[in-house]
Amino acid sequence: MSLFSLTTFDQIRGVLTVSQADLPDEVLDSYGLEDDLAVDLDDWAGDWKAMSAAGAADTASEEDTKRYRLLKLFSKYFCAAQVAATAPVFVLTKTSDGSNEGQRGDSEGFLWLQKAMLTKASQYREKLLDLLNVAPVDSSMTFTSRVAPARDPVTEARSDVS
Known part of the structure; x- marks a missing residue:
């Protein structure tokens, strides 16, 4: 889509290196x-729809094409960062003690992934603003959510969940 x-x-799946089986279209659509x-x-790119249409046109100028390409790159990494915030839910890590094995979400290990995607998106945003000769607004993209499973499926039984 x-x-x-x-x-x-x-x-988005390509940037996050997950397959469609791990992250189907229906799940991404629900985001x-x-x-x-x-x-x-809308907050920072002005008339981005016109930029997009101009860049996608067959008669696009070199400047329009550059703007469109930067819009596309920003969009890819921005959306990947949105999805990466929930990586602990759909990316499981395998844990073993030698005789027992289980998979669980890694509540801390994927925070770097979201930060990396936001950093990349911010870099493309700054390049586009430079191309548009717009002074960047001092703002940061922050998310106030964190996803963690309610229980550890390896060590806690379902009946232990309150």
Whole structure:
């Protein structure tokens, strides 16, 4: 599925290095990434829809093509960062003590992934703002959510969950 012709679910999965089996289209669709992306672009990218249309046109100038490419790169990494915030839920780590083995979410290990995606998105944002000759607004993209399983499926039985 395409998000405003700027990125696709396949590109988001590619950046996160997960397969469609691990992160199906239905799950990505439920994130509402189109809304998150549109709100963020509305805040800083001005008439980004016109930039996108101009860059995608067959008669696009070199400047329009550069802007469109930077919009696409920003969108891909921004959306990947949104999804990466929930990586502990869909990326499981295998744990073994020699005789027993289990898979569980890694509550701390994937925070770097979201930060890396946000950093990359921010770099493309700054490049686009430079190309547009717009002074960057001093703001940061922050997320106030964190996902952690309610129980450890390896060491806690289902009946232990309150």
